[in-house]
Amino acid sequence: MGARGPARGPGVQVLSTRALNRAVLERQLLLRRVDLPVVAAVERLFGLNAQDPNLPYLALWSRLERFALRDLTAAVEDRSVVRSTLMRATQHMVTVPDFRLVRPALSPLLRRARRNAFGTRTTGVDLDALAAEAGELLAGGRVLTRPEVGRLLAARRPGSDAGALGWSVQYLRPVVHPAPSGTWNVRGATPFADAAWTGVRAEATLADLRLLVRRYLAAFGPASVADARVWSGIGGLREVFDGLRPELRVYADESGRELFDLPGAPLPDPGTPAPVRFLPDFDALLLAYSDRTRVMTGEIRGRVCVGAGVAATVLLDGTVAATWTRTRTEDTVTLTVQPMRPLPLADHTSIEAEATRLLAFTDPGVADRRVRLLPGP
Incomplete structure (x- = not known):
């Protein structure tokens, strides 16, 4: 409207x-x-x-x-x-x-x-x-x-x-x-x-x-x-x-x-720093607007919001920069980050650190916790 x-x-x-x-x-x-x-x-x-x-x-x-x-x-x-x-x-x-x-x-x-x-x-x-x-x-x-x-x-x-x-x-x-x-x-x-x-x-x-x-x-x-x-x-x-x-x-x-x-x-x-954040599937931040450009570009929206699904996302500087998935076997859990746009090398460390903290929360009993940051587009 x-x-x-x-x-x-x-x-x-x-x-x-x-x-x-x-x-x-x-x-x-x-x-x-x-x-x-x-x-x-x-x-x-x-x-x-x-x-x-x-x-x-x-x-x-x-x-x-x-x-x-x-x-x-x-x-x-x-x-x-x-x-x-x-x-x-x-x-x-x-x-x-x-x-x-x-x-x-x-x-x-x-x-x-x-x-x-x-x-x-x-x-x-x-x-x-x-x-x-x-x-x-x-x-x-x-x-x-x-x-x-x-x-x-x-x-x-x-x-x-x-x-x-x-x-x-x-x-x-x-x-x-x-x-x-x-x-x-x-x-x-x-x-x-x-x-x-x-x-x-x-x-x-x-x-x-x-x-x-x-x-x-x-x-x-x-x-x-x-x-x-x-x-x-x-x-x-x-x-x-x-x-x-x-x-x-x-x-x-x-x-x-x-x-x-x-x-x-x-x-x-507007210059306030925004930390890296991992959001779950269907987080309200991504669903609360008709115009979602305040949190992601139209091109990224088309890749994150597919059909009735809304992927789990990574915020970098406050906007969607990547999606993430978590997979677990009996003794290993892996969090995989798929960039949706080029990620500055300087941000890789903060993304990996937040992902490591997230796995410690979701899978505290698993000793082998891995983070995979895939190449960007």
Whole structure:
């Protein structure tokens, strides 16, 4: 979406791409590791992608001074944070207050996503009745896996598609995936627990949407309406931004797009140094914008964001310079860095040092830990 009105008009400050980069690095805790408790960090970041259970752990390791696997695991176990289908209809980990805020706002998106994925496989199914029956199955704190829920619902509907019914539930009603699901290295069938205990409502109010926009800007601003829509998957945000306009700062980027931000939100000096950082697959930094040039070029984006996938990346001077993969055998673990652009020789040491620290975190019990920095393009 382009700018609305004279984004470069009198009094409108133009922010360079580098200034926007340093702003989001500051807000996403990537200019320096910080000393924050896990739950406070998840709230500050406004959620972590959790499509694989290890992703939130890797994201926090890159951002927090003192972080151990048990810190996030404990927060999942005591239900300070929850994992559920949220932004862009994908798995995220958020604090309970943020789940209450975000899930109702995403309800229309999730119903559309369900229809697109499973509509033809659930033709003729009364969706309201399906959601209500799923709630009955999960009542009293009962936990069932997605396949179990699907089979129980299909038993009441002879000839129906159990898999499609099970998947539909997570889009039709608020559910969370309790521990040990979502904790380090724990995979397998996804468990469902009803989310009524969180106090989540069925529908978002205008006040909820206004708060959601403010929270998004605090974590990712300055940003455009289109950026917020891409990050969340929520339509109709133009009206929310326009209603908030008197309370927001308005900027323009170098192409003239109108950007919004919170008054007083940090805008670091564009010359602020940015350290090497290893980000996991699907890190929010790479998914929070329609225009992602503040973190990677269009050519690199085409190689990092392929289909529905978003590769694990290495930031050098704040922007994507490489991808990385980790492979392990019984007695050896190797982290391989694939440059996406020429890397100055002077930066090889810092990249290799950060990769070595990452392997010490992910594989402390493996004595043979190797880093491979492949030749650049």
